[in-house]
Amino acid sequence: MLWPHARIRHARNVEVQERVATVRRDHPESEVWLGLLDAALAESENGAPWDAAVPTLASERPVKAPALSHSEITVDARAARNWVRRLLKLTPTVNPRQIDGLALLEAAVCHDDTRIDALAAAASAEPHALRVLGQMAALPLLQACARRLASELPATWWEGYCPLCGAWPVVAEYTGLERKRRLRCGRCGTGWAIPLLRCVFCDETEHDHLGYLTPEAGEQTRKIEVCHTCKGYVKGFTTVRALAPWAILLDDLTTVPLDVAALERGYRRPERPGYRLECRIMERQGWGRLVKAGGGWWRSLRRGLHHPPAPPPSSTDLRQGEA
Ligand SMILES: [Zn+2]
Ligand SMILES: [Zn+2]
Numbered sequence: 615m616l617w618p619h620a621r622i623r624h625a626r627n628v629e630v631q632e633r634v635a636t637v638r639r640d641h642p643e644s645e646v647w648l649g650l651l652d653a654a655l656a657e658s659e660n661g662a663p664w665d666a667a668v669p670t671l672a673s674e675r676p677v678k679a680p681a682l683s684h685s686e687i688t689v690d691a692r693a694a695r696n697w698v699r700r701l702l703k704l705t706p707t708v709n710p711r712q713i714d715g716l717a718l719l720e721a722a723v724c725h726d727d728t729r730i731d732a733l734a735a736a737a738s739a740e741p742h743a744l745r746v747l748g749q750m751a752a753l754p755l756l757q758a759c760a761r762r763l764a765s766e767l768p769a770t771w772w773e774g775y776c777p778l779c780g781a782w783p784v785v786a787e788y789t790g791l792e793r794k795r796r797l798r799c800g801r802c803g804t805g806w807a808i809p810l811l812r813c814v815f816c817d818e819t820e821h822d823h824l825g826y827l828t829p830e831a832g833e834q835t836r837k838i839e840v841c842h843t844c845k846g847y848v849k850g851f852t853t854v855r856a857l858a859p860w861a862i863l864l865d866d867l868t869t870v871p872l873d874v875a876a877l878e879r880g881y882r883r884p885e886r887p888g889y890r891l892e893c894r895i896m897e898r899q900g901w902g903r904l905v906k907a908g909g910g911w912w913r914s915l916r917r918g919l920h921h922p923p924a925p926p927p928s929s930t931d932l933r934q935g936e937a
Contacts, residue, residue, distance in 0.1 A: 625657040630655055630860050637864055639787065644867055647746065649704045650810060655755040663693045664758035669765060669893075680780040681767055682759060685893050687723070689755070691897035694719060705747050711717050712737035713744070715751075720895040722748030723755065725780060725887035753801060757859055760802035771806045774814035775888025778804045782888045783814060784866045785855060786850040796856070797848075800866060803859025806882060813826045813837075815846035815884050826850065836869065838876045847881035849873070 647707035672684040718743030721729035734741040771777040776799035796805045827838040836854040
């Protein structure tokens with residue numbers, strides 16, 4: 615059977631479907647990961663609840679802070695929890711009932727692995743599995759933010775981490791005839807230009823300290839860009855047109871041999887996040903929104919539904935009522 619998880623929604627975009635099916639066939643060892651990504655891409659297509667959660671950007675943030683830094687993201691709590699629970703059910707090592715979906719979503723968006731590990735420990739879950747799952751859970755929200763906030767990003771961005779969500783890039787892309795270097799974020803899909811001779815991770819610009827590895831002699835379209843100063847690496851692809859946001863992580867998976875080659879030569883990706891976002895996920899759930907906006911009148915309305923209206927209080931009644 616092509617789709618092993620019948621209860622999960624799959625992407626409707628035919629191009630995505632075909633690509634996922636091909637990768638699934640060629641990489642059976644990555645089935646669990648692909649199941650999560652497939653679900654995240656489908657959820658991303660179902661954009662409405664996530665588009666509605668795209669925040670207004672914080673007006674005061676440090677110069678080098680990504681756009682989502684210090685933002686308050688109000689999600690439809692029920693839809694968001696259901697979404698995370700659906701993903702958790704795809705991961706055999708995690709019991710979905712023991713994980714607070716919104717806490718996981720917030721920690722993942724912030725790239726806070728310490729908080730994710732604490733959630734994993736409390737639920738006796740495997741921490742690495744929960745980290746991966748958290749990132750997949752955050753993907754629809756972050757891709758919606760990228761779609762809606764692209765015009766608010768700075769025209770130039772000199773940092774190695776994503777100008778929107780703070781993640782390190784998955785790939786450096788060289789597109790079209792110009793072949794300018796453009797980094798791509800695997801979480802939100804944002805792309806940003808950066809000079810050729812500059813390490814993504816430590817800002818090294820000395821060309822003697824920067825280099826690249828190619829998988830085979832004569833290979834022109836794929837390489838590994840390395841920095842001798844921090845020992846970091848990023849994969850570099852030459853492409854005819856820019857990768858679609860959904861394709862970035864699929865390409866990342868199909869080029870794992872490049873990662874292996876880099877690791878075997880002592881290069882690595884930093885464990886620390888590019889930039890810790892410190893944003894908050896807030897709940898929007900029906901009446902809850904009115905409480906924030908209108909100051910609590912609905913509470914008395916709800917009480918009125920269960921109890922007959924009380925007569926106007928006298929001073930003695932009041933004391934009794936409070937006892
Ligand atoms: Zn990003
Ligand atoms: Zn470096």
